Amino acid sequence: MARPLSRRAFLGGSLALGATTLLAACGGESRDRGSGSGAWSFTDDVGNTIELDRRPTRIAGLNDAIASLWNYGIQPVASFGYTALADDVNFEGKDTSKVTEVGTTYGQIDVEALMAQRPDVIVTHAYPVDSEGTLDPEKPLYGFNDLEQQKLVGQIAPIVAIAMAGSATTVIERTAEFARSLGVTEQELAKPKQDYEAACERLRAATSSGLTVMAVAAYPGEGVHIAKAKDDPALRSYTELGMSYPDPGGSEYYWRSVSWENITDYRTDVVLYSLRAMDGDAMLEQPTFAQLPAAKAKQLYPWEFSSMDYVAQARTIDRLAANLEKARKVT
Known part of the structure; x- marks a missing residue:
């Protein structure tokens, strides 16, 4: 649907340097699914291949995207979006008390709070700019105020973008592919898919x-x-x-x-x-x-x-x- 934009001033280059320093000092925590073995990679829908030395376990991102992962059993560590989780119907019935909300208005992200959660990856959506499904690299991914903010967040952790283009059947499967890469099994997906x-x-x-x-x-x-x-x-x-x-x-x-x-x-x-x-x-x-x-x-x-x-x-x-x-x- 149409995407509302809110604007605010946010921190610049000095915070980006701080994010790099802090991330170098802090390792990610293991979660229930474990970190897996060996290297991990995923190519997202804007063509970026994210490569890590282990499977990501600390996931942050856009409300719409992390809601899907949570429905597959992956609880996020941080969220941002156009509303608070308590007001988002996609989170009804879920205990959101352990999720740090770093943004509840579109484009407004508390970068320091996000950095403090030490995410391994940050997942969001990419919306096309025309009926042909064109993704414009000069426009920020969904949830970000502008490219400067997106770049700053990307220095905290790699950003994975799933395109909201074409049919929902394609988007659903791409989201499931990402969930599989994070350790969700075919057995866990079988009943929801049915x-x-x-x-x-x-x-x-x-x-x-x-x-x-x-x-x-x-x-x-x-x-x-x-x-x-x-x-x-x-x-x-x-x-x-x-x-x-x-x-x-x-x-x-x-x-x-x-x-x-x-x-x-x-x-x-x-x-x-x-x-x-x-x-x-x-x-x-x-x-x-x-x-x-x-x-x-x-x-x-x-x-x-x-x-x-x-x-x-x-x-x-x-x-x-x-x-x-x-x-x-x-x-």
Whole structure:
């Protein structure tokens, strides 16, 4: 989804030197999975190959990325993102008391606090800049305020980037590959993968009636931003399972921005609303939106953003399928 940016001043070159010095003096701690034997390497989605003399055990990173690893049994040592872990649905049911939150607003990272956790690697996402999935090396990875901050953090530990491009099926598998490199076994992945595949089949059956769907992020003063399925990994994967998602058109990447006055031109059986924007009840208060077939039928359901792993995606797809199972054709 769209990525909010917050700005702040942060420490410069002197801290980078301090980070190098401290890391040279401090070794990583062993965790439950052990450090493994021999060298470790992983090539991420921006083409960087990270090589260490042992398997990483102290993992820090973006909320969205570490949530997936935690669903596979790897508890992170530090997190940063656009919100506190307590407010992130991807961490519901998890004891986050032992995770040091070094940033709870996008782009704001306490570098000293992150350094104190002595991560072996830092994992985040790379978002494309166009519909072709292009990754621009001149733009910071997701979660970083700018390239200067990213470089500073990279001096604490190597940064692993997983691309949020193409279909969710690809992103999920790449995330699983990274988890395997950290010691997660095929046996540990088997049941989550089975649940994910079952959820996918349920969604495939739920979409067989030909329901049309659009996903939106709406704001009172801005109008409605209609997501483009080909540009959102999760939505794209749903269309691969048979969900009918009309292209809203427009030349913009990811979104088609539409005024409240013109939203009546976009008629679907179901509307999915972003949990980070106006909810369905709030949108129904807009007279033009209330005229849509989906609005009249009260077929407005949450558009959930969940981490890219078998566990979270199975849960989200099951809920989406359950909503579509009770919807009907109204266009």
